[in-house]
Amino acid sequence: MSIRTIVLLTGLLALVTCLGYGQEINQQSGEVSFTGPEAAALLRATQSVETSPDITINIVSKSAAEMPAYDAVVHYAGLNPTKPTEATIWLLSGLKASQETSNQLQAATELACMDTGFAGPKWKAAYDYVAGLDAKLPPEVSDRYRNRHMLTGRIQQIIDSGK
Secondary structure (H helix, E strand, O other), X not given: OOHHHHHHHHHHHHHHHOOOOOOEEEOOOOEEEOOHHHXXXXXXXXXXXXXXXXXXXXXXXXXXXXXXXXXXXXXXXXEEXXXXXXXXXXXXXXXXXXXXXXXXXXXXXXXXXXXXXXXXXXXXXXXXXXXXXXHOOOOOOOOOOHHHHHHHHHHHHHHHHOO
């Protein structure tokens, strides 16, 4: 089974299970909450990236030396500055399929769908907010995507709770 197939199956399961979560940006605590329908919209977006003409996600193979230490296997590298509907995900070259890799690829795809606006304006605002928090992290924080990782980690918890 390919990594992409695992991600798609995981996302489909999540669509069935994510109900009752609230999306609101709480600027005092730095948390983003979301409703079931909003989570489902994000996950539907991740399911349609391969067929939609409204988003392009380039998957680029990178050596271990080229990957950031905080994302050593899969890394959401960001938007094309001249085409904001085009995003890039880096994958460690020679990567083998595993559940952990699938989860990391799902998280990177979620970030791409948020950042491009493909998942909708609320998710774009949420992405911009957590990316802004990450930009303000002090230099001694090694995980430069800490807040983005926390957000996708919460989404993964929802997916896992439905398994």
